[in-house]
Structures are given as C-alpha cells and as structure tokens.
Amino acid sequence: MIKTGVEEVLRHLREEFPDSTVSFIPGDNGGGDVIVEDVDVGEGCTPAKTWIGANLSPQLPFSDVYPLFIGGNVMRRNGTPLGGPTSACQFASRPAIQVSRRTNNLVATPHAAAMKFRKVLTFVKELAP
Amino acid sequence: MKRNVRLLFTPAVHAAISRHLHRGDHGEHAGAMLCGFSRSGDRLDLMVREFIPATEGKDYVVTPEGHGRLQPLFIHEALCKAVEAGMVYVAIHNHFSDDSVGFSEVDLRSHERGYPTLLSLAKGLPVGAAVFGKRSVEVDIWTHEGVRLALETARIVGHGVRHVWSSPRLAPNETYDETFDRQLPFLRSDGQGILRRTKIGIVGLGGIGSQLVEPLVRLGIHNFVLIDPDRIERSNYSRVHGAMPQDLPEIGRTGTLKVGIAERLILSINRGANVTAIEGDVARGDVHRALLDCDFVFLAADTAEARLVCNAISHQFFTPMTQVGTKIVIAADGSLQRIFGVVRQIRPGSGCLWCNGLIDRSALADAAKPEARRKLEKYGVQSPNPAVVTFNIEVAGRALNDFVMGYASTLMPLDRGFDYSILDFISGTREDVLARRDKACPFCSAAASRFGRGLAVELPTI
Numbered sequence: 001m002i003k004t005g006v007e008e009v010l011r012h013l014r015e016e017f018p019d020s021t022v023s024f025i026p027g028d029n030g031g032g033d034v035i036v037e038d039v040d041v042g043e044g045c046t047p048a049k050t051w052i053g054a055n056l057s058p059q060l061p062f063s064d065v066y067p068l069f070i071g072g073n074v075m076r077r078n079g080t081p082l083g084g085p086t087s088a089c090q091f092a093s094r095p096a097i098q099v100s101r102r103t104n105n106l107v108a109t110p111h112a113a114a115m116k117f118r119k120v121l122t123f124v125k126e127l128a129p
Numbered sequence: 130m131k132r133n134v135r136l137l138f139t140p141a142v143h144a145a146i147s148r149h150l151h152r153g154d155h156g157e158h159a160g161a162m163l164c165g166f167s168r169s170g171d172r173l174d175l176m177v178r179e180f181i182p183a184t185e186g187k188d189y190v191v192t193p194e195g196h197g198r199l200q201p202l203f204i205h206e207a208l209c210k211a212v213e214a215g216m217v218y219v220a221i222h223n224h225f226s227d228d229s230v231g232f233s234e235v236d237l238r239s240h241e242r243g244y245p246t247l248l249s250l251a252k253g254l255p256v257g258a259a260v261f262g263k264r265s266v267e268v269d270i271w272t273h274e275g276v277r278l279a280l281e282t283a284r285i286v287g288h289g290v291r292h293v294w295s296s297p298r299l300a301p302n303e304t305y306d307e308t309f310d311r312q313l314p315f316l317r318s319d320g321q322g323i324l325r326r327t328k329i330g331i332v333g334l335g336g337i338g339s340q341l342v343e344p345l346v347r348l349g350i351h352n353f354v355l356i357d358p359d360r361i362e363r364s365n366y367s368r369v370h371g372a373m374p375q376d377l378p379e380i381g382r383t384g385t386l387k388v389g390i391a392e393r394l395i396l397s398i399n400r401g402a403n404v405t406a407i408e409g410d411v412a413r414g415d416v417h418r419a420l421l422d423c424d425f426v427f428l429a430a431d432t433a434e435a436r437l438v439c440n441a442i443s444h445q446f447f448t449p450m451t452q453v454g455t456k457i458v459i460a461a462d463g464s465l466q467r468i469f470g471v472v473r474q475i476r477p478g479s480g481c482l483w484c485n486g487l488i489d490r491s492a493l494a495d496a497a498k499p500e501a502r503r504k505l506e507k508y509g510v511q512s513p514n515p516a517v518v519t520f521n522i523e524v525a526g527r528a529l530n531d532f533v534m535g536y537a538s539t540l541m542p543l544d545r546g547f548d549y550s551i552l553d554f555i556s557g558t559r560e561d562v563l564a565r566r567d568k569a570c571p572f573c574s575a576a577a578s579r580f581g582r583g584l585a586v587e588l589p590t591i
Contacts, residue, residue, distance in 0.1 A: 063493030
C-alpha cells in the first residue's frame with residue numbers, strides 16, 4: 001500500500017506538471033518510482049523535452065528525493081555531455097542520466113519534495129545554457 | 130477497575146495545570162486535558178498534549194452544596210476538539226490533598242451519570258476524569274469496551290523524569306534485596322522499585338548498545354526489548370560486549386544474532402529477566418511497535434532511518450530516549466583529527482534530532498532501496514567508520530549515569546539547561562549543548578501534528 005507521504009508528493013507533482021503524464025511504479029514498501037513525461041530542459045539541450053524520474057521513499061516527506069534521473073539521450077546542443085554531477089545509468093529500465101543534487105534543508109513537506117523536480121530541471125538548464 | 134493507565138506530561142503542561150489547580154487559594158479548580166493515546170495490550174497511555182483551563186464562575190461553577198461542576202458548553206467544546214483530533218477528553222479538578230488523592234463519592238456518581246453519554250459522543254475514543262492532589266493524581270477512564278481504568282503511574286517527562294502515583298502505597302517500593310545493598314542508599318527503595326518495574330528498549334546492540342546491557346541488568350532492570358537485525362562478524366567481535374568465540378561465523382554457519390548475545394548475557398546475570406529479542410530493523414514494518422510500551426529507550430543504532438523513527442516515537446508517545454554514538458575522524462592523509470562521543474537526551478518537545486539536522490535526508494532516500502540499486506547509483510561505497518571499544522564504554526557510561534540520575538532518582542532537574550553532551554576524548558573535555566528547537570518542527574513543536582498524538586499519526590517507517 002502506498003504511504004500517505006508518497007501519495008501527497010504524487011498529488012503535488014500532478015499539480016506542478018499539469019501538462020505531463022505522471023506515472024508511478026509502486027515498490028513493495030510503500031514507496032516506488034515516479035516518472036514525469038514531457039518536461040522542458042531548455043533550448044540549450046537536445047532534445048529540449050525529456051522525462052524526469054526518481055524513487056519516492058516511503059519515508060517522504062522527511063527523506064530527500066535523491067538522486068533524480070532524466071532521459072539518457074539528453075546532451076548539450078553542441079553534442080557534448082551535460083557534465084557537472086551527472087552520470088549515465090538506467091532508471092526504470094530506461095537509459096538515463098543521474099543528476100545528483102542533495103537537499104540539506106529541513107523543509108519536509110510534500111510540496112517541497114515535488115518542487116525538487118522543478119529545481120533539478122532548472123539545474124539541468126543551467127548546465128546547458 | 131484495572132490500574133493500568135499511564136499519564137504522561139511535558140514539564141510545561143504539568144506546570145500549567147499545577148498553577149491553575151493549586152493556586153494557594155484553598156479553592157477547587159478545574160479544566161480539561163486533551164490527550165493522544167497509545168494502547169498496548171490492556172494498558173492505555175495518555176500523552177497530555179493540551180490543557181484547557183476552565184474559568185471560574187463561567188466554565189466551572191460551585192453549587193450551593195459546595196460541589197464544583199464543569200458546565201455543559203465547556204465540556205461540549207473540549208470534547209468536540211478532542212474527538213476531531215482523535216484525542217482523549219479528560220476532565221480534571223483538584224482536591225486539597227498532598228501525596229495521596231482519590232475521587233469522592235460525589236465525583237464518582239457524577240461520572241456514572243455523565244460518562245456514558247460522553248462516551249457515546251466520543252466516536253470510539255475513551256473519555257474520563259482526573260483528580261489532582263499536590264503530588265498525586267488519580268484517573269477514571271471509561272472505554273468503549275465497558276472497562277474503567279485507574280492510574281498505574283503518571284510521569285512528568287523532562288530531562289529528569291518525575292514519577293507520580295495516586296498514593297504512596299501504590300508506588301513500586303522494592304523490598305530489601307542484598308544484591309542491591311550498596312546502591313540502595315543512593316536509589317532508596319522507591320528508586321530501586323522504579324527500576325524493577327521499568328521496561329528498557331535498546332535499539333542497536335553493537336559497539337555501544339551492547340555496553341549498556343550488563344550495567345542495566347546489574348542495576349535491577351528486569352524488562353528488556355532488544356532490537357537489531359545484525360549478526361556478529363569478526364570485524365566487530367572486539368566491540369560487542371558478551372560475544373564469545375562460538376558466536377563467530379564459520380564456514381557453513383552464520384554468526385550469532387547480536388540480540389541473541391545480549392539476551393544470553395542478561396539471562397546469565399538474572400534468570401528471571403523478561404527479554405524480548407527482535408531480529409529486525411526498528412525502521413521497517415512493525416518492529417517499532419515493541420518500543421511503544423517501553424518506559425525508556427536507548428537509541429544506539431546509527432542509521433538515519435532508525436533515528437527518524439525513534440525521534441518520532443519520542444515526541445509522539447512522550448517516550449524519554451537517549452541517543453548515543455562515537456566518532457573517530459581520520460583525515461585522508463591518515464592523521465587523527467578528532468575522537469568524540471555524543472549523549473543526546475530526546476524528550477517530548479526537546480532534544481529533537483530532526484530540528485538539529487541530525488537525520489541525513491539523503492541517507493533516508495537511500496534507506497528503502499535494495500542494496501543492488503544503491504550500489505548501481507554509486508551509494509554504499511564509504512568505508513566503515515573507525516571504532517574502538519574503550520570510547521564506546523565511556524559514552525555508554527555517561528548515558529547510563531544520566532539514566533540513573535534522571536529516571537530513578539530526583540537528582541536531575543526537569544530542565545537541566547542542556548540536551549546534548551559532547552565528550553571530546555582527546556582534550557578530555559565535555560561540552561553541554563542546548564539543542565535547537567524549531568517552532569515549525571513536524572515532530573517536537575507543540576503545534577506539530579505528531580506531537581503527543583500517539584497512534585493517531587502513522588510513524589514514518591519503511
């Protein structure tokens with residue numbers, strides 16, 4: 001059964017990304033993997049639209065959402081890798097780029113957890129201005 | 130009437146109640162307490178989250194016969210507030226007694242007239258009354274199962290914990306036992322009796338947790354809950370107190386469970402001890418439930434998820450808790466930077482591990498993932514922390530001294546002015562720290578949805 005904190009984060013994600021499909025693959029402990037499709041990573045990237053995903057811990061909203069993942073084919077428009085704290089990997093059986101951005105503050109709300117997705121997208125845009 | 134209610138107060142709420150009831154005017158005063166609750170078997174714990182004073186002449190009226198009565202509107206509003214929040218309504222008033230108190234015949238008749246109706250309005254929650262003497266309290270709690278419950282013990286849970294009963298004859302005084310002959314002059318029979326009845330939880334039976342066990346048994350603790358998922362390995366044999374060569378893993382045989390080693394040690398000292406040894410992680414599934422009826426908990430597991438769950442238990446269930454740890458910091462060039470230990474007192478509303486940034490949120494994100502996935506995401510590559518048994522012993526000793534002085538004696542004040550002790554083993558100094566209290570903390574602030582709410586709020590387990 002999905003934990004309340006995870007359900008709340010999913011609700012906020014659907015509000016934050018109203019034009020995207022938010023899909024959730026439940027795990028066996030009340031958490032699971034979420035993927036938000038068709039998000040914007042900016043004109044400095046190709047493709048400019050991709051997906052963003054993360055594991056949602058059953059201890060949300062107290063746990064961080066970390067790390068996050070975006071589509072594995074995203075690169076700078078000039079064809080170079082994004083660089084920074086990113087690395088190629090797999091997420092939910094998809095080729096992915098892991099984006100490692102920790103949150104150390106103590107604002108532990110479902111809304112803040114959902115906003116982490118938005119912040120990481122902004123960070124990716126900054127990697128490919 | 131079963132005598133199995135534990136009534137738990139923070140020092141602030143208890144002081145507010147005392148000021149209102151015992152104001153030195155030789156009058157009877159009243160109010161209501163709104164309590165979170167927890168049930169374990171047939172025992173009921175009530176955590177007093179809020180006190181609502183009744184205004185004399187308006188909310189609380191004395192009849193011409195001299196009997197005080199809470200007015201229906203006051204009762205209705207307090208009951209509705211309690212029920213809406215999933216809490217227990219307890220009407221209170223005072224008598225003029227000191228260390229012994231009980232309900233009068235008039236009180237009991239009024240309960241029998243009024244409480245069946247209140248119970249029917251309480252949506253399955255218990256309701257009841259409490260009467261306070263200056264140093265005593267009694268309760269009459271009505272439940273939907275048709276059972277009425279009286280007080281086992283009341284506690285004011287500050288740095289020091291004060292134990293209050295309805296009468297000195299119900300205090301757990303220990304009869305003389307030569308085994309404790311040399312400590313009785315310090316603890317006295319009441320302190321020894323408290324220890325005899327206390328149930329201690331130890332989370333983590335490794336380097337420090339295992340050091341806590343033997344002194345606690347020798348002090349006279351009979352009831353233990355031990356929680357640890359791990360088995361002994363050669364690399365921690367030097368630090369697990371009580372481990373024997375036959376416990377070590379061999380080809381074709383795993384090492385003995387750490388809780389098994391601790392249980393064996395306890396029973397080797399006191400064959401009559403009650404030990405619940407749980408092979409499990411306190412943060413996972415229902416393992417934490419065994420802690421909910423513990424009187425005091427030592428947290429000696431060093432994972433973020435164990436800290437999160439235990440910190441929540443302390444503030445939600447008003448369980449006094451001590452978190453312990455040591456750290457040896459060695460620089461990349463191999464030079465020794467620092468050796469220190471921490472003894473952190475967590476009490477309802479103070480010493481919160483969350484407020485003080487002591488729960489690593491990224492580690493929490495990691496905790497629920499399978500090991501293979503953590504490795505794939507390049508987690509779990511840190512080398513184990515250095516650890517030495519002698520430093521663990523000193524930290525355990527400090528934590529145990531705090532426990533003895535704070536829980537079984539009155540040497541430690543309710544507010545001793547600091548929450549955490551940091552022991553610097555190189556300089557030999559100790560720093561005492563008043564922990565940060567965040568007014569918006571989801572765990573320890575008086576306004577927090579979890580604070581004192583007991584079973585009404587799900588614990589953040591995996």
